[in-house]
Amino acid sequence: MKTRAFSVPALVITAGLLLPACSLGSIFSGAKADIPAGEAVPEGPFLITGDFEYTNEFVVETYYVEHAVGLLDMTGFILRDKEWELPVDGQVLGYMDLDAENNRAAYRLSLPAVPAGVFNDVDNDGRKEQGLQVFAIGYNPNLTGDVFSVGDDRSLGWPGYLASVKTDAENKDEVKGGKLIIWAADSEQEFPGDFGADGLLFTEDDPMVKMGAGYTVVDLDQTPFAFST
Numbered sequence: 001m002k003t004r005a006f007s008v009p010a011l012v013i014t015a016g017l018l019l020p021a022c023s024l025g026s027i028f029s030g031a032k033a034d035i036p037a038g039e040a041v042p043e044g045p046f047l048i049t050g051d052f053e054y055t056n057e058f059v060v061e062t063y064y065v066e067h068a069v070g071l072l073d074m075t076g077f078i079l080r081d082k083e084w085e086l087p088v089d090g091q092v093l094g095y096m097d098l099d100a101e102n103n104r105a106a107y108r109l110s111l112p113a114v115p116a117g118v119f120n121d122v123d124n125d126g127r128k129e130q131g132l133q134v135f136a137i138g139y140n141p142n143l144t145g146d147v148f149s150v151g152d153d154r155s156l157g158w159p160g161y162l163a164s165v166k167t168d169a170e171n172k173d174e175v176k177g178g179k180l181i182i183w184a185a186d187s188e189q190e191f192p193g194d195f196g197a198d199g200l201l202f203t204e205d206d207p208m209v210k211m212g213a214g215y216t217v218v219d220l221d222q223t224p225f226a227f228s229t
Contacts, residue, residue: 045215045228048094048137048181051106052162069094069107070140074165075118077158077175078134078202086155088148090116093140109137111215115183123190124204132184132191132211138163165220175201180218187213194224 048071071092076084094109121131139162149155158175160167165178176199182191192206201220212229219226 049108053104066142067096068140073117074134082157132189135181136165
């Protein structure tokens with residue numbers, strides 16, 4: 001993954017102008033998991049699966065040789081900081097099955113019981129609270145070194161290429177749709193219920209919705225947002 005998944009380098013941008021990249025496809029929450037007979041089913045989402053198609057063959061099939069998806073912390077977007085570095089402690093990888101002949105891939109990522117992302121207080125109520133962790137699923141290939149984004153192979157900013165969120169390249173890569181995964185340690189945290197009057201996420205005019213503890217999948221393409229637990 002490294003820098004190309006978040007702050008995309010010139011090579012990806014150039015190729016993208018010729019062959020626009022697709023967003024990651026469906027996100028599911030647990031329905032496709034195989035639970036052994038007699039074992040309890042965890043509450044809330046615990047397995048994320050999906051698939052996607054792409055047109056940028058050079059980047060996916062030639063530029064990268066080790067493929068994966070990742071649970072990508074969205075703190076960089078919440079702060080609007082394109083130099084924010086993804087911490088290694090919170091990085092979670094998932095298996096990706098590349099079908100190069102048909103320009104598509106399928107993926108599955110098991111959610112950790114307690115993620116180690118960055119907590120963000122996004123309810124804009126003037127009170128300092130723990131907040132919650134906000135993630136996207138994104139293409140997370142490896143270019144050099146080990147499989148994690150660290151050292152010379154860092155990830156900066158927030159995902160905009162082959163990710164579960166849709167971003168607007170003509171408006172500072174603002175998130176405009178797609179799906180997010182959030183995690184709260186308790187049931188006292190709030191998350192935006194839609195984009196608000198300014199059409200932007202995580203700004204002061206966002207209406208708030210109280211979240212339950214644990215994971216929630218947020219569909220940003222619905223008005224108001226749809227929440228799945």
